[in-house]
Each structure stands twice: as structure tokens, then as C-alpha cells.
Amino acid sequence: MATPVLDKVEKDSAASPYITVTMRIRRFNPEVSDASVWEDFQIEIDPKERVLDALHKIKWDVDGTLTFRRSCAHGICGSDAMRINGKNRLACKTLIKDINPEKPITVEAIKGLTVLKDLVVDMEPFFQAYRDVMPFLVTKGNEPTRERLQSAEDRERFDDTTKCILCAACTSSCPVFWNDGQYFGPAAIVNAHRFIFDSRDEAGEQRLEILNDKDGVWRCRTTFNCTDACPRGIEVTKAIQEVKRALITRRF
Incomplete structure (x- = not known):
């Protein structure tokens, strides 16, 4: 008896969830130049992923010199705040699909604080x-011997x-x-x-x-x-x- 096989045509016709996105990142390296420059990176990514995931892809697979802060990656530590498409956001809470991936997605350091390198500022x-x-x-007074109670109101x-x-x-x-x-x-x-x-x-x-x-x-x-x-x-x-x-x- 012949071993059943998957319908290859049906399998190959399944649509890929990935799209091509251009990440336009404002780069700054004081060891190279006093001026910042915009640099484009094209990556394949699922639009349901986050801007932080896109930055990881660039750093891990394309350019390891890209510098940014991140820690918990779940919107709790607050370390990955940056300007995304001109608005302050957390990269770990911003989905690619929510920021018009058909156009270049701009990413730069938050304003008002000295940029140390790329997306990292002096906090x-x-x-x-x-x-x-x-x-x-x-x-004031002595150390309490019980919890300082407080009403819900x-x-x-x-x-x-x-x-x-x-x-x-x-x-x-x-x-x-x-x-x-x-x-x-x-x-x-x-x-x-x-x-x-x-x-x-x-x-x-x-x-x-x-x-x-x-x-x-x-x-x-x-x-x-x-x-x-x-x-x-x-x-x-x-x-x-x-x-x-x-x-x-x-x-x-």
C-alpha cells in the first residue's frame, strides 16, 4: 500500500505571513562622526511581531553594531522607549502592523537627552x-510595629x-x-x-x-x-x- 503524502501544490500555495519592511534608523556613533545619519535596513518579518523584534533581527543578523536598550521586552522595565514614526513609544509594545509597514518605519532616540550611541541616551x-x-x-516617629494601613479610597x-x-x-x-x-x-x-x-x-x-x-x-x-x-x-x-x-x- 502506498504511503500517503501531503498535497505539495496545496502546501506550497499557503501564503507566507512574512512581509518586507524597511526600517529607517537614525544612527550615531561619536567615535566615527559628530553627526547622525539615517540608515535603511530591509528585513522579512511577520507584521504581528514588534518593532523590538525587528531591531533584534537587524542586530543579530545584519549589523551587530546597532545599539539600543531593552530588558524585559514586555512593557514593564521601560528601557526601550524610542521615537517610532515620530512618536514616543516602547519598541516592545509597538506592533509592525500598527504603524503602516508599507512605508519606511523611522526609529530614533528620544529627544531632550544627550544621545550616547544610536538609540541610547544619557538617562x-x-x-x-x-x-x-x-x-x-x-x-516621622518611631519605626512602626505593624503595617501602615490605608483605606481603599x-x-x-x-x-x-x-x-x-x-x-x-x-x-x-x-x-x-x-x-x-x-x-x-x-x-x-x-x-x-x-x-x-x-x-x-x-x-x-x-x-x-x-x-x-x-x-x-x-x-x-x-x-x-x-x-x-x-x-x-x-x-x-x-x-x-x-x-x-x-x-x-x-x-x-
Whole structure:
């Protein structure tokens, strides 16, 4: 009895899920030139894959010198924030099919921070602003002997701003930050908000005075760029306005 075989014609006619995509990446290497250049890479990729997967294909199979940050690859660490088609996004959360793969997909470093190489920027000014707003719980008195309890209503007051992953997408989308790196920036204010409105914290006044500085919340021009850029959906502009209101009323 003959061994059954697959219908070769039917098998070969199955459509391939892969498409050809042009990745247009802004390259910068200070050891080679002081100027950045755009470089195109054509790759075959499933459109359901992510921009991060496309960058991996380029680095692993085409040009090992391509430099970018990434860690968890699942939208939690925030390390792969970059400008994709002119908008701040996380490469690990951006699907190829969602950004018009029929045209070249542009990828460049986020703005407002010094580019070290290719898609990697110096994050130190960003994290210094974060540290300056005291992003930790401050209480007085002796160390507690039991958990500091909090009602669900009190927790809900600052729930939105606990979602920040420090990716810098909001801060590097802010035109004020682009023009003046001394501005604290949306992410630092969001993390100050998280503790200012925490009922267990006792340093709200101190944080408000820090943000009352000329480089603090009053520099915000309410363009909503930060809210649009946040990959976690935080209402960043709303949080900044609440901090401004607390500064005026001293109620928080």
C-alpha cells in the first residue's frame, strides 16, 4: 500500500505571513562622526511581531553594531522607549502592523537627552530629577510595629501615578524639556504626585516646595504631549494640574 503524502501544490500555495519592511534608523556613533545619519535596513518579518523584534533581527543578523536598550521586552522595565514614526513609544509594545509597514518605519532616540550611541541616551539628568522629588515614603516617629494601613479610597487617590515605569517617554515628549533640560519634567512630577497624595506620607509640603521652584510644575504648558506618550495610560497632565492646585490651596 502506498504511503500517503501531503498535497505539495496545496502546501506550497499557503501564503507566507512574512512581509518586507524597511526600517529607517537614525544612527550615531561619536567615535566615527559628530553627526547622525539615517540608515535603511530591509528585513522579512511577520507584521504581528514588534518593532523590538525587528531591531533584534537587524542586530543579530545584519549589523551587530546597532545599539539600543531593552530588558524585559514586555512593557514593564521601560528601557526601550524610542521615537517610532515620530512618536514616543516602547519598541516592545509597538506592533509592525500598527504603524503602516508599507512605508519606511523611522526609529530614533528620544529627544531632550544627550544621545550616547544610536538609540541610547544619557538617562542621568532624567533620574536626577526623579531623585530630587524624594520618591519614597517619609514618616516621622518611631519605626512602626505593624503595617501602615490605608483605606481603599485613600489608595485610589494616587493609584494612577503608581503605574509609572520611568521610561522617560513622557518627559522626552515635552517641548519645555527639549528647550530647557533643567525642567523637572512630567515623570518626576508624576512620581512626586504619587507620594504627595499618599495619606501615609508626611513630606508633602517639602515636595511641593521642591516643585514650586522656577524649574518645577509652573513650567508646564499643558500641551498634553506627555499624556499621549505614556505607554501605561497615566493621565500625566491631570496629575501635574493636581500638584499645581495643591501648591495654591495647600490641600492634598
